Amino acid sequence: MATSKGGNTTTHINTLHHRLYHALNLGFRRVCDEKEKKWECTDIEIQRHVVKSISAFLDCFSKGTSNHRLIKDSVSDIAKALVFILGYKNRAVVGLAANVVISIQQLEVSLPCAVALNGVLLNVRETKEKDVWRVLEDGKVVVSVVGNLQNFSEGSVSVEWFQEMALLLSTVMLKWPQSRYIVWNNSSLMVMLESISQKPDMGLRVATLKLYSSLALCGHGASELLDNGKPMLDMMISCMDESSPHNARIEGLKLAQRLATGNRECLKMINICSEPLVKATVRTMGKWFLSSGKLEQDQMSLLVETCKLALITRWEGKHHIYFWKYRISEALLSLVVENFRSLSLDGYASLEEEISVAEKVLNANFLPSLRSYVWDIIGFLAAHCEEEFDSILRGDELRLNFLVTCACLTFSRSVQKGYQICQNDIISASQSESASRAVLMMIYSPSEFISSRARVTLSFILGEDGEQNLNSLVNFLSYIPSSGSFVLPNVLQTTVCLVGLACYSSIPQYASFILRKQGLEILLSFCSWYQRNRNNIGASSFTPYPQSIAEKRICCWACMEDWDNKDAFLLYSLLALAELVNHSLNEQNHAEEFSLKREKVKDRLCNTLQEIRDATYGSGPRWYAAHILSYFGYYGFQHKLGKRLMGAYEDEKCSDMRLLFSNGNSVSVNKIILAVRCPTLLPPEEGTHNGSIISTEKSQRTVQEIRMSANVDTLALVKLLEFSYSGYVEVESTTLKKLKTLARHCKSKVLLQMLCRRRPKWGSSIPRIDLPLALTPKLIHFSDIILVPQETNMASFNCRLCSSTSPHAHSHRVILSSGCEYLRALFRSGMQESHLDRLNVPVSWLGLTKLVNWFYCDELPNPPSGCKWNNMDTEAKLHELQAYVEIYSLTEWWIMEDLQNDCARVILSCLESARELSIKTIELAASFSMWKLVEAAADHAAPIYHQLRDSGELDELDDELVNLIRTAAVQFSQQGG
Numbered sequence: 001m002a003t004s005k006g007g008n009t010t011t012h013i014n015t016l017h018h019r020l021y022h023a024l025n026l027g028f029r030r031v032c033d034e035k036e037k038k039w040e041c042t043d044i045e046i047q048r049h050v051v052k053s054i055s056a057f058l059d060c061f062s063k064g065t066s067n068h069r070l071i072k073d074s075v076s077d078i079a080k081a082l083v084f085i086l087g088y089k090n091r092a093v094v095g096l097a098a099n100v101v102i103s104i105q106q107l108e109v110s111l112p113c114a115v116a117l118n119g120v121l122l123n124v125r126e127t128k129e130k131d132v133w134r135v136l137e138d139g140k141v142v143v144s145v146v147g148n149l150q151n152f153s154e155g156s157v158s159v160e161w162f163q164e165m166a167l168l169l170s171t172v173m174l175k176w177p178q179s180r181y182i183v184w185n186n187s188s189l190m191v192m193l194e195s196i197s198q199k200p201d202m203g204l205r206v207a208t209l210k211l212y213s214s215l216a217l218c219g220h221g222a223s224e225l226l227d228n229g230k231p232m233l234d235m236m237i238s239c240m241d242e243s244s245p246h247n248a249r250i251e252g253l254k255l256a257q258r259l260a261t262g263n264r265e266c267l268k269m270i271n272i273c274s275e276p277l278v279k280a281t282v283r284t285m286g287k288w289f290l291s292s293g294k295l296e297q298d299q300m301s302l303l304v305e306t307c308k309l310a311l312i313t314r315w316e317g318k319h320h321i322y323f324w325k326y327r328i329s330e331a332l333l334s335l336v337v338e339n340f341r342s343l344s345l346d347g348y349a350s351l352e353e354e355i356s357v358a359e360k361v362l363n364a365n366f367l368p369s370l371r372s373y374v375w376d377i378i379g380f381l382a383a384h385c386e387e388e389f390d391s392i393l394r395g396d397e398l399r400l401n402f403l404v405t406c407a408c409l410t411f412s413r414s415v416q417k418g419y420q421i422c423q424n425d426i427i428s429a430s431q432s433e434s435a436s437r438a439v440l441m442m443i444y445s446p447s448e449f450i451s452s453r454a455r456v457t458l459s460f461i462l463g464e465d466g467e468q469n470l471n472s473l474v475n476f477l478s479y480i481p482s483s484g485s486f487v488l489p490n491v492l493q494t495t496v497c498l499v500g501l502a503c504y505s506s507i508p509q510y511a512s513f514i515l516r517k518q519g520l521e522i523l524l525s526f527c528s529w530y531q532r533n534r535n536n537i538g539a540s541s542f543t544p545y546p547q548s549i550a551e552k553r554i555c556c557w558a559c560m561e562d563w564d565n566k567d568a569f570l571l572y573s574l575l576a577l578a579e580l581v582n583h584s585l586n587e588q589n590h591a592e593e594f595s596l597k598r599e600k601v602k603d604r605l606c607n608t609l610q611e612i613r614d615a616t617y618g619s620g621p622r623w624y625a626a627h628i629l630s631y632f633g634y635y636g637f638q639h640k641l642g643k644r645l646m647g648a649y650e651d652e653k654c655s656d657m658r659l660l661f662s663n664g665n666s667v668s669v670n671k672i673i674l675a676v677r678c679p680t681l682l683p684p685e686e687g688t689h690n691g692s693i694i695s696t697e698k699s700q701r702t703v704q705e706i707r708m709s710a711n712v713d714t715l716a717l718v719k720l721l722e723f724s725y726s727g728y729v730e731v732e733s734t735t736l737k738k739l740k741t742l743a744r745h746c747k748s749k750v751l752l753q754m755l756c757r758r759r760p761k762w763g764s765s766i767p768r769i770d771l772p773l774a775l776t777p778k779l780i781h782f783s784d785i786i787l788v789p790q791e792t793n794m795a796s797f798n799c800r801l802c803s804s805t806s807p808h809a810h811s812h813r814v815i816l817s818s819g820c821e822y823l824r825a826l827f828r829s830g831m832q833e834s835h836l837d838r839l840n841v842p843v844s845w846l847g848l849t850k851l852v853n854w855f856y857c858d859e860l861p862n863p864p865s866g867c868k869w870n871n872m873d874t875e876a877k878l879h880e881l882q883a884y885v886e887i888y889s890l891t892e893w894w895i896m897e898d899l900q901n902d903c904a905r906v907i908l909s910c911l912e913s914a915r916e917l918s919i920k921t922i923e924l925a926a927s928f929s930m931w932k933l934v935e936a937a938a939d940h941a942a943p944i945y946h947q948l949r950d951s952g953e954l955d956e957l958d959d960e961l962v963n964l965i966r967t968a969a970v971q972f973s974q975q976g977g
């Protein structure tokens with residue numbers, strides 16, 4: 001082909017041109033009243049013939065000759081034919097035509113065709129998507145478009161061309177997640193996009209924004225974009241500015257929303273640009289009314305996107321303070337009150353007057369579709385604000401107060417409506433729901449300013465009807481478990497009811513009333529009912545965060561948000577329970593009521609709460625269960641790692657330090673655990689480590705003795721140690737005060753919070769024992785053993801803790817012993833091996849890193865997921881898999897059953913997603929004589945047995961193994977597989 005392209009023989013070109021027109025003429029129709037010819041032909045064979053002729057003709061020109069006379073003359077005819085064929089959407093021909101379109105160098109042809117192709121792809125029906133992807137994949141369309149974009153340099157082709165190509169690619173990425181990896185993994189394209197996005201041309205900027213936001217649908221892609229994401233984010237924020245054209249603003253807002261899909265990525269973005277991002281968001285939200293009195297269509301779409309972006313308030317972070325700084329209350333109020341400027345807030349003499357104004361405002365029903373965003377945003381802000389945030393408000397208090405009043409009013413209307421709440425009226429239903437949630441978050445806000453305001457307003461509105469309303473809430477809730485049903489009668493009404501109880505329980509007079517009406521027992525029954533029927537109960541919210549179709553197509557996002565989204569009903573009932581328990585235990589008056597059935601109810605309550613705390617519910621319910629349990633003397637969370645460390649604490653022979661008390665008693669501890677969990681208990685010289693290179697000299701194991709001051713209460717200290725090791729402790733009320741003092745002194749934050757019975761912070765995760773801290777340079781001098789993998793030759797091995805260049809990992813005997821009986825026995829056996837400071841572990845380096853992770857986190861790391869895994873080649877996948885097989889084999893020897901089960905789970909799930917690995921895994925497992933694993937892998941190979949046999953892959957295996965797979969295949973087909 002090179003000769004025809006470069007050779008450019010005129011006769012050859014003429015022949016191809018002649019053939020082209022021969023083909024094209026089969027489809028030209030002259031439209032009678034117009035001069036223009038039209039190309040249309042529905043015959044598939046002719047279409048195919050035409051596409052091939054076009055391709056052959058264009059192929060014979062190189063880039064340099066693309067302004068050849070013959071091309072110029074035929075360009076518009078070619079484009080007409082291609083556009084028609086693309087629009088006709090016959091599968092076989094569209095694929096062919098798409099390839100031609102992508103490879104065309106001639107601008108005049110490629111532009112209209114790219115537009116047509118984009119149109120075709122956008123309108124592909126969901127049922128056809130698989131087929132179309134096969135066509136795109138066969139033609140390597142994504143690779144070609146990426147190649148085209150990569151070659152873009154300004155001047156050579158027009159900005160328009162770049163825009164169309166970018167649009168095409170972002171459409172493909174939007175619809176087909178498989179295509180995203182090829183794009184974000186192409187670092188030179190990413191570098192190119194970054195430099196283009198810095199150019200002032202708005203067309204180029206919008207095009208790159210579109211590409212970025214399609215990429216950000218992939219979690220791995222978003223994370224990649226955010227590493228060194230400053231130039232991109234700066235450009236994005238500058239596009240949000242009001243001086244930018246409308247479409248640029250919309251695209252900027254959309255990109256920011258997508259990057260904020262997950263908590264971790266959102267924080268990454270916020271760490272780079274929190275203030276400018278929030279400033280742009282709040283400005284857009286609050287400035288629309290300045291431009292003109294009326295809201296135009298354009299402005300409405302802008303406001304919707306801005307509100308969606310402002311939902312980043314659902315996560316904790318430093319952006320919250322900027323929302324207040326740029327006066328979010330004012331901006332939100334402008335979306336609630338028509339003619340917001342004319343509303344004067346300082347004149348109200350009483351709450352009553354303010355409520356009547358708020359009533360008028362709500363009845364006007366201004367911008368109803370934005371209302372639920374407003375409640376969500378202000379709710380999240382209230383939940384996450386700092387205790388001392390009042391000073392930041394500076395003059396915004398009146399507006400905030402008015403918003404609180406409006407939210408409370410909307411909420412109490414929903415409560416009063418009761419059975420009349422209509423789930424089918426989506427707008428008013430989602431308003432009811434989000435206002436309820438917002439009021440709940442206001443009442444439970446760390447800011448006394450917001451929470452007391454919400455409580456006062458709520459009890460004022462409830463007024464004389466209060467008890468009657470509460471009565472119907474309690475009755476409704478008691479009906480659910482007693483009805484024998486497995487599903488909720490009415491999702492919205494249940495939400496409003498539970499939120500109502502949670503809010504009113506925080507107001508003393510209503511708490512007494514609810515307690516008298518058996519509210520505590522009823523809530524408890526509801527919790528038990530929920531536990532039994534959890535799987536039948538869907539999401540608590542039918543419009544959680546309004547998502548467009550695009551957001552449903554996300555991939556590779558590990559959404560960590562589980563505080564209130566999951567098990568929200570349970571969370572609300574626990575919030576109410578917490579208030580009731582607090583009320584009945586604190587107030588003398590009600591102690592009697594509660595004590596009537598104290599033992600019976602208390603046992604039931606504690607059992608239920610312990611179950612919730614230790615199960616796999618969202619963090620919110622688990623935190624609140626633990627919070628209520630702290631009223632009964634149980635503090636903290638029990639987890640496997642904690643139990644393991646507790647074993648080490650009770651085993652004196654593991655220890656390297658002894659605390660001596662003045663009464664003659666003593667307790668043995670481990671320095672490394674104290675260094676991680678309670679460093680103030682260590683003698684000062686042990687706490688920190690200054691030298692960067694640690695000594696690998698064999699050190700004699702000695703037990704250091706520390707004399708404690710006579711002021712230290714022995715029992716309290718033992719309890720503190722117990723909590724430090726296990727993350728959990730049970731304390732009698734007599735020791736409480738002394739333990740509190742000690743915890744404060746030792747800066748044990750989590751314990752102190754629980755001892756003081758402070759409510760858990762909204763969104764905070766379950767506290768962990770942060771053992772990996774022991775492997776950081778600061779604490780590495782406590783390491784007393786080095787693990788050496790089988791692999792000794794690794795180019796470029798660098799240890800960040802010492803200068804040795806052969807692969808190794810630093811570790812601690814006590815932590816290894818706590819997770820492995822075999823090692824515990826080995827270390828104290830007195831055998832020669834037990835004194836060595838190096839331990840050979842028969843696994844690869846990759847396996848060793850995973851093993852160490854298991855010892856320090858009680859969690860086996862997963863292999864790369866999603867797009868990353870799918871795009872790894874077989875060899876790389878096998879390398880990953882091999883690490884797990886090695887650990888599996890090690891666990892037989894080291895007798896670690898839990899870890900073995902974890903390994904088996906990972907290996908089988910890998911085989912699930914890549915059956916082609918089964919044969920190699922069988923071989924590998926057989927070489928380690930792990931027959932259980934061999935059988936499991938054979939089951940995975942069974943469905944593709946015939947395929948494997950025909951391809952000859954089975955020939956490499958021993959007959960015995962082949963027989964095993966055949967047997968599995970026979971069983972598979974007998975079971976109707």
Ligand SMILES: [Zn+2]
Nearest residue numbers: 218555556867
């Ligand atoms: Zn992905």
Ligand SMILES: [Zn+2]
Nearest residue numbers: 799801802804
């Ligand atoms: Zn090292």
